[in-house]
Amino acid sequence: MFIRVVPASGVPLYLQIESQLKHAIAAGxxxxxxxxxxxxxxxxxxxxxxxxxARAYQNLERDGIIxxxxxxxxxxxxxxxxxxxxxxxxxxxxFAMQLAVEGTQLRLNQxxxxxxxxxxxxxxxxxx
Amino acid sequence: xxxxxxxxxxxxxxxxxxxxxxxLNMHVPKGAVYGFLGRNGAGKTTTIRMLMGLQRATAGxxxxxxxxxxxxxxxxxxxVGYVGEKKILFGSMTGNDLVRFNREYFPKWxxxxxxxxxxxxxxxMDRKFKKLSLGNRTKLCLLLAMAQGxxxxxxxxxxxxxxxxxxxxxxxxxxxxxxxxxxxxFLSSHHLSEVERIADWVGIIDEGKLRLEARxxxxxxxxxxxxxxxxxxxxARSPQVLSTVAEDDNxxxxxxxxxxAFAAGLRNEGATVLDISPLNLGEVFLQLVRKEDxxxxxxxxxxxx
Numbered sequence: 001m002f003i004r005v006v007p008a009s010g011v012p013l014y015l016q017i018e019s020q021l022k023h024a025i026a027a028g029x030x031x032x033x034x035x036x037x038x039x040x041x042x043x044x045x046x047x048x049x050x051x052x053x054a055r056a057y058q059n060l061e062r063d064g065i066i067x068x069x070x071x072x073x074x075x076x077x078x079x080x081x082x083x084x085x086x087x088x089x090x091x092x093x094x095f096a097m098q099l100a101v102e103g104t105q106l107r108l109n110q111x112x113x114x115x116x117x118x119x120x121x122x123x124x125x126x127x128x
Numbered sequence: 129x130x131x132x133x134x135x136x137x138x139x140x141x142x143x144x145x146x147x148x149x150x151x152l153n154m155h156v157p158k159g160a161v162y163g164f165l166g167r168n169g170a171g172k173t174t175t176i177r178m179l180m181g182l183q184r185a186t187a188g189x190x191x192x193x194x195x196x197x198x199x200x201x202x203x204x205x206x207x208v209g210y211v212g213e214k215k216i217l218f219g220s221m222t223g224n225d226l227v228r229f230n231r232e233y234f235p236k237w238x239x240x241x242x243x244x245x246x247x248x249x250x251x252x253m254d255r256k257f258k259k260l261s262l263g264n265r266t267k268l269c270l271l272l273a274m275a276q277g278x279x280x281x282x283x284x285x286x287x288x289x290x291x292x293x294x295x296x297x298x299x300x301x302x303x304x305x306x307x308x309x310x311x312x313x314f315l316s317s318h319h320l321s322e323v324e325r326i327a328d329w330v331g332i333i334d335e336g337k338l339r340l341e342a343r344x345x346x347x348x349x350x351x352x353x354x355x356x357x358x359x360x361x362x363x364a365r366s367p368q369v370l371s372t373v374a375e376d377d378n379x380x381x382x383x384x385x386x387x388x389a390f391a392a393g394l395r396n397e398g399a400t401v402l403d404i405s406p407l408n409l410g411e412v413f414l415q416l417v418r419k420e421d422x423x424x425x426x427x428x429x430x431x432x433x
Contacts, residue, residue, distance in 0.1 A: 007324035010406035012348040040308065047299040049161055049328045050307050052345075 002029070005046055013048055017056035025065065025076055027124050036066060036074045133158045133280050133312040134179060138188035140336075141174050148174040150336035151188065156314055156329065161307060163323030163344075164316040165409075166333040167417055172316040173213045175333070176284050180210055192280065206234060209273030209281040215266045215289075219258030223251055223268050227275070236277025241305070245271040248297055262289045270298065274305065281306060283315040287322060299326055320410045330409065334417040340370065342384075344409070352387040353407050353415075355380050358399030371415045382407065382415045 002024065005016045024030045036042070039057060043050035057074060060066045067077045103113040134156035141149040149171045156162045166172045177183040179190055181201025190197040192204045217226060223246065231237045246253050249267045257265065266289050273281060281302075287295045303326060306313050317323050323330065324344070332340040351370070361379045368390065370382040379399075383390050391401045407415070 005325075007321055008408045008410060010348060010408045010411075012345055014345070040304070043307070044300050044304045046325075047296065047303060048325050050303065051328050055345075 003046065005048060013052045014056040017053060018059055021060060022065065030076050032076050032078055034076045038073065131158060132156060134192055134314060136188065136190040139178060139185055139190050140187040141178060141183065142186050147336050152338050154331055154338055154341060156312060158312055159310045160329045161313045161327045162329040162331065163327035164314060164331050164333065165318065165323060165413060167318065170333045171336040172333060173284055176282060176316060179282060207278060207280065209276050209278035211269045211273045211283045211286055213284045215269045217257050217269065220256055222256050223253030226268065226272060230272050230276060234276035238275050238277055242271060242275035245274055245301065248301060249294055263291060263294065266290055267294065280312045280314065285317060286315055287319055302326060320413060324409045332413060332416055339416045347409065347412060348406065350385050351407050351412060352383050353380060353405050354383055354387065354391055354401060355403040356394045356399040356401050361399055382412065
């Protein structure tokens with residue numbers, strides 16, 4: 001599988017797994033209905049504690065990104081994450097702030113920064 | 129039944145002039161992968177030998193699955209897969225001989241597992257122990273401990289002398305076979321990157337004392353390094369501050385929770401907070417065991433809920 005974790009980074013391993021899976025789904029590398037590796041199998045592949053993988057899967061399931069069928073495996077869910085739009089925006093705001101801060105530091109103007117975001121979105125779209 | 133696989137209460141061992149283990153209070157939850165970390169001579173091996181009843185404690189007590197480590201050491205030996213610091217077995221026996229020998233002793237021994245481990249770790253099973261290389265000796269010791277069907281593995285520096293390929297294979301085998309059904313792994317190491325992968329709990333021992341016992345996820349999610357600059361800053365003495373390092377007008381604090389409130393407090397005292405950043409296990413370890421300019425403060429055990 002394409003997931004890699006960096007134990008020494010100080011970022012919790014379950015967050016590293018979550019964000020890589022989210023990225024793979026957003027980019028279309030994993031499509032609706034695709035199966036994810038079982039928890040124990042992914043843990044063995046990454047040589048990490050299965051609890052860590054289970055926690056990442058639980059968080060993704062809570063957000064409606066994947067779903068688990070008891071005894072039947074874990075799959076990428078229909079594209080209807082059960083979050084309110086306000087909640088989605090709230091989660092994204094820190095990233096926007098970081099982008100704004102870094103961009104301003106580099107003396108980029110608003111137009112440049114917005115263009116970057118658009119380009120990133122287009123790049124994701126090409127993978128679909 | 130106790131919820132701990134291993135528990136110690138004020139466990140101590142002193143030799144004539146040396147306090148090797150000093151009032152150790154350690155609790156290893158059942159089902160955990162517990163990394164027991166410390167520098168050379170910190171007291172890891174002495175602690176482990178007391179857990180296995182191989183050395184008598186000077187004071188305090190230790191238990192495994194609720195059994196006394198001294199009084200019940202025979203029962204404990206049958207239920208625990210143990211690999212000691214010195215990987216030595218009967219020199220004239222081959223791997224296959226040792227498998228036959230161990231099979232009789234452990235009620236839950238599995239030949240199938242022994243075979244699997246021999247294959248996966250590439251151990252020459254028909255060669256006499258004394259003819260094996262250091263790495264192969266270690267691997268054979270691990271095979272015997274892992275094939276006995278134990279609910280608890282106690283491994284003292286299990287990867288010392290192993291090459292990177294075998295180390296990787298061992299980690300994989302441990303995750304596949306020993307992180308389910310409530311089985312517990314207790315391993316000592318100073319290879320922090322391995323521990324950081326497979327452990328979910330860590331204990332850090334230094335000069336015989338347990339400096340920290342915490343969930344690894346809590347360390348990653350909540351522990352922060354705060355670098356502040358200002359005159360007459362306090363060497364903060366609050367339970368949430370794990371360590372303070374002073375350097376001229378700089379202070380580096382390791383804070384275990386509520387970092388924003390802590391930083392706000394510093395700003396109130398006129399300090400400039402230069403940086404707040406997450407720490408990896410290696411950095412926490414260094415902050416706790418480094419000698420120069422350090423004053424350890426606060427309550428190291430405060431993270432246990």
